[in-house]
Amino acid sequence: MSEQGQRPIRIGNCSGATSDPGYQMFRQATLGPIDVITGDYLAELNLALNARSYAAGTHPGYEPTARDGLLETLPILNEKGIKVILNGGALNPRGLAEEIHQAIQSGGYNLTVAWVDGDNVLALLPELIKTGLQHLDPFSVPENAKTFLADPEQKPVVTAHAYLGARGIRKALDAGADIVVCGRVADASPVIAAAGWWFSWLDTEFEKLAHALVAGHLIECSAYATGANFSGFEAYPLETFVDVGFPIVEIEENGVHTVTKHEGTNGLVNRDIIRCQLLYELQGNIYLNSDVKADLSTIEVEDVGKDRVRVSGIRGFPPPPTTKLAIFFADGYQCEFLLNATGTNAATNHKFTLFETQLKSQLSFQQALNDFDVLEFQRIGLPELNPTSQLRNTTYLRCFAQASTAQKAAQLAKAFTAIFMQHFSGLHCSMDLRTIAPKPFLTYFPAVMEQSLLREQAHILGELGASIDAGHPPVTEALLPRENYDPPIEQQDLEVFGPTELRPLGDIALARSGDKGANVNIGLFIPSTANNKKRAWEWLRRFLTRGRIQQLMGTDWKEGYVIERVEFPKIQAVHFVIYGALGRGVSSSSSVDGLGKGFADFIRARWISVPMQFLEKARL
Known part of the structure; x- marks a missing residue:
């Protein structure tokens, strides 16, 4: 049988x-x-x-x-x-x-x-x-x-x-x-x-x-x-x-x-x-x-x-009567390169500011500065204080550009070459600069049909x-507006949880994040090892408001982003979607984390006031 x-x-x-x-x-x-x-x-x-x-x-x-x-x-x-x-x-x-x-x-x-x-x-x-x-x-x-x-x-x-x-x-x-x-x-x-x-x-x-x-x-x-x-x-x-x-x-x-x-x-x-x-x-x-x-x-x-x-x-x-439709269209050309700098934080910032100023000046001289749809200078990492090796004292500058044609995008390499010997002290980089050559990119357009x-x-x-x-669904149901709420104001008091200690949020919460096109989502929850899990969950849901997530994003937050928030009480989790945080999204995102997988660990790394009653068993 x-x-x-x-x-x-x-x-x-x-x-x-x-x-x-x-x-x-x-x-x-x-x-x-x-x-x-x-x-x-x-x-x-x-x-x-x-x-x-x-x-x-x-x-x-x-x-x-x-x-x-x-x-x-x-x-x-x-x-x-x-x-x-x-x-x-x-x-x-x-x-x-x-x-x-x-x-x-x-x-x-x-x-x-x-x-x-x-x-x-x-x-x-x-x-x-x-x-x-x-x-x-x-x-x-x-x-x-x-x-x-x-x-x-x-x-x-x-x-x-x-x-x-x-x-x-x-x-x-x-x-x-x-x-x-x-x-x-x-x-x-x-x-x-x-x-x-x-x-x-x-x-x-x-x-x-x-x-x-x-x-x-x-x-x-x-x-x-x-x-x-x-x-x-x-x-x-x-x-x-x-x-x-x-x-x-x-x-x-x-x-x-x-x-x-x-x-x-x-x-x-x-x-x-x-x-x-x-x-x-x-x-x-x-x-x-x-x-x-x-x-x-x-x-x-x-x-x-x-x-x-x-x-x-x-x-x-x-x-729903609709389904998701993924459209990709040819949207131009993009290129990028990395530069390294070694030194103190102040000196490194000054070096990168000098390079950005030099490159933009040269692009203006080439009458090409306004030809780019996207031109970003991203500073990655901080040098270690009193470093024990040169690598631990080295940080990156990532220059990322997009333009409508290969000819326009190629102006970046031309400008970089022209100013190369005017570089700041201690500039170094990979000898392989193939990423600076323009390559076509596609933009993702998520639609419904x-x-x-x-x-x-x-x-x-x-x-x-x-x-x-295959046929079609026998019955469909229109979508309602997505839920989006904070705890009631009267439930946002955090002083009731007692003395606190400045610690990374990750000492009390686990998380996972990912991409939804141009948006990033993140879910945070109380781990199974937490001390007094029920009480810790009540603190987490009060603490993690939409305003708090905006605050935790620091200088990454930009005007025009929109946040949605919901709770999952039986798994002690709060979930957010931040609309627009991945820029153009997927294949056309300028972010080094275009799929949003590192966002959760960034938020968990932010230092906050954690109630001490939850810390003993929650440290991960």
Whole structure:
């Protein structure tokens, strides 16, 4: 008798980015029991980066690591009956599916391959723009994105992909597919589809779907759920985080799930790590997919054993009538270079000020200063006092520029060369200055489009060959304005918590941050090791207001930024989105932290008045 639907489904993730090597799929298939393997190979960047070379015939369009994993793991998939769902098809899911189908035939395996399309909506874009294309975050639209809307012909679109849900994948699985290759499906869609297929869920069972959405979110970034990118890692032996096992989620029939990993692998799965990943790249307390809306306001995350964390308490609602649309357009050329300076802080600042003045003067002489859309001089780090080595007394100046043409951008290198021998004392830099050469860049425009316009299909290869329409959600529900609130004024008194000590915020709170286009999000929470956790949570939620986050950002805060704030009381977390903090966003951001991953550690490094009653067990 088949076990399908009779027990929890075990879904293992093998990739969180195209960089995860193919052998991670083989490991998930061989290190223990698994029913389905999912892989997330796409970011909002690599689709765009490969679009031009794919069109020119110099790139296969799909992610090579996804192909490597499938080719290496085919014998095990055939032997154990493990199904695989990947978005590694990227720009060319059909091409990858057909290549794997040929390998199956050559190897004599009894496996059926399918591919899902409908995400590439480039052909629809002119009409979408004509009828009024809406930016995903209308109050934080970068200026270059506004230029694109005003004159799209001057900013040619390279690629445009809608975020698909689980429907096409589910159709393929129901039709007998063992391997499903997708393009741009939402990161959690493969997990939703796998659970829905396993338990024969209806697409209106929103509570179950919402739990599966969160399960997919938790494991989509591979090692992030097993110890990577964990702000509390210093409390554990470093070898814990070397070659960590990738995550597995066990989903029950009601959608409640447990995150774990294969026994005997490195890494950790505990409540703090899973809370970190849960808070990663959220946009408030409502998590969206084109199949379901998940309300995380009452979510619960609990340790239930060694490397086992149970997640429950999620409410589900019908999806919105729209889905996210990622558009990338050619926006000009950019270049950058780094200079080093050694010396005291005052002297270094003076040196960098001299260089900036010299370079701008030379650009003015070349009548090129106003040709740049972006010209930034970023001072990175501070020299150590009484240094023990030259390296510890050296800091960087990063010069970053963007212009509409390669010729305009090339003026930066010309100016730098002209003033090079007029440099400040002790200037030094890498002998490799290739980054100063102009290179084209793409701008990311996140938009929304109606799901009813999608033409999603699942295509089955081989003897079962068929093309199946995925259809559309049977019911949708309009989005309400996002929640955004501070604690009531009467609850913002901090003196009731007693004497304080100036300490880094990180001594009392863990955090995770990430990017949402041009925006950065951050979630902060009380660690499991905290002394008097309930009382510490009450202090944290009072302390972390929108005004406080603005204050903690220091000189990074700029006029025009907008902050949204919500609370997750059952996991003792406060979450913020800071709109506009990543500038132009993703591939066109001038920030050295364009994906926002360092923002949480910066905020945790800020010194604040921490109540002493919480410090004894909270120091991390």
